[in-house]
Amino acid sequence: MDNIEQNYEDFISTVSHELRTPLTSIRGFSQTMLSSWDKIDEDTKKKFLKIIEEQSQRLIHLVENMLAVTKLQSQKNLIVYNEFDIKPVIEQTVSIVKSQYPAQKFELNIIPDIKVFADKDKFQQIITNLVENSAKYSMTAYTTKISAYSKEKEVIIKVSNIGIGIDEKDYEKIFTKFSRIDNPLTRKVQGSGLGLYITKNLTEKMGGRISVNSFVLEGESGLSEITFTLSMPVRTLEEQARIKCNQ
Ligand SMILES: Nc1ncnc2c1ncn2[C@@H]1O[C@H](COP(=O)(O)OP(=O)(O)OP(=O)(O)O)[C@@H](O)[C@H]1O
Ligand SMILES: [Mg+2]
Structure with missing residues (x-):
């Protein structure tokens, strides 16, 4: 088996596993509800439905x-380059994430009038993933900080x-497919x-780069x-023109 085939097989086996877990849970809870409808009280039914809803969302x-x-x-995933101001894009993204994680606090420090030449939708997807992660993996008592300059x-x-x-040894790993750090x-x-x-x-x-850095906070019982x-x-304008030409 060559490398591509091996990668493909690994991918399919991970995907099947990832799909099977929520599906098994949805089937299990709906079967239990159907077969024991009269024996389960209202609160338990609600709990089961909540699990089914969460797993469908997953x-x-x-x-x-x-x-x-x-x-x-x-090849079809073309990048549509335009110059745009990043401040409103980041602000809008943060307010969307905030509505999904109302308990989370955000502090923005974005210098106005910073423009990038990129695909606005894809840039927004990048910021969404980062801000969503910061909301998901934060201790709620702490504020997430977003800055741009x-x-x-x-x-x-x-x-x-x-x-x-x-851990430093996981800095690269978290950017690979299906990798999550267990904690x-x-x-x-x-x-x-x-x-x-x-x-x-x-x-x-x-044409950008992304990296992560994590450092332990003194006296914060294991938090980083x-x-x-x-x-x-x-x-530059010349580079922008060249990129547009090559599209
Ligand atoms: N802001 C963060 N703080 C702490 N750990 C993080 C943070 N962002 C990512 N991680 C770690 O990196 C892992 C990979 O993140 P990634 O966004 O790729 O996947 P995910 O959030 O688990 O799932 P998905 O984004 O696909 O819903 C996370 O599971 C988590 O362990
Ligand atoms: Mg994520």
Whole structure:
């Protein structure tokens, strides 16, 4: 078996496993409800339905992410370059994530009038994944910080939260397909382990870079500050024209 075939088989086996887990749970809870309807009280029925709803949500999210992964590999996934101001895009993204995680606090420090030359939808997808992660993997008592500024030929965006740290040996691993770090916080929230893989791919396709850094906070009983740094290149008008021409 060659490498491509092996990768494909690994991918299919991981996908089947990821799909089977929520499906088994949906089937199990609906079968129990159907066969024992009169024996289960109202509260338990509600609890079971909640599980079914959550697991269906997990399946939808997984399928959406898998489609995004397939699109990354397809020629059709064209990047539509335009110059745009990042501040409103980041602000809008944060307010969407905030509505999904109302208990989470966010602090924005974004220098106005910073423009990047990139695909706006894909940029928004990148920011969504990072901000969503910071909400998912934060201790609720702590504020997530999002900052953006420009530095020489780069635009730097940082998303930083306090939670359970990432070991240096896992810095690369979390950007690969289906990778999740097992700890009490990740066990509590759902995820397919595809978000950062998609994020890194989209970033690099647009000429950017992304990295993570995690450092232990003294006296905070094992908590760390985890910072994702996204760097997008500043393009001269000539470079912009050349990129548009090559599309
Ligand atoms: N802000 C963060 N703080 C702490 N750990 C993080 C953070 N972001 C990501 N991680 C770790 O990296 C793993 C991979 O993240 P990724 O976004 O790829 O997947 P996910 O969030 O588990 O699932 P998905 O994004 O597909 O719903 C997470 O499971 C978590 O262990
Ligand atoms: Mg994620």
